[in-house]
Amino acid sequence: MGYLAHLYALALANPVDTVWTGVGFLGQAVFGVRFLIQWLRSEQIGHSVVPVAFWYCSLVGGLISFSYAVHIQAWPLLIGQGMPIPIYARNLYMIYRDRTPKPI
Numbered sequence: 001m002g003y004l005a006h007l008y009a010l011a012l013a014n015p016v017d018t019v020w021t022g023v024g025f026l027g028q029a030v031f032g033v034r035f036l037i038q039w040l041r042s043e044q045i046g047h048s049v050v051p052v053a054f055w056y057c058s059l060v061g062g063l064i065s066f067s068y069a070v071h072i073q074a075w076p077l078l079i080g081q082g083m084p085i086p087i088y089a090r091n092l093y094m095i096y097r098d099r100t101p102k103p104i
Helices: 003-013 015-045 052-072 075-082 087-098
Strands: none
Touching: 015 052, 052 075, 052 087
């Protein structure tokens, strides 16, 4: 039996695990695309910047990956993905706070 046929058989045997594996890959993809966003924006401007989209991808990718880590009960991943989530949210809060006009 080929490797892909083996994966297909496993997916049919336990579709819930297949969905959760997809969730894990999605979280890593969203989390990883943040570097592409940061690089492209920095190239566009001509110096290193961290766009707001970077923090959204960090937050969403981190939350998805954290959910996956909870499901598979992987403590190292839980800590690694869970600890920075408040930092991502705080950075977004500070960005929007600083954009709001201050009363005189």
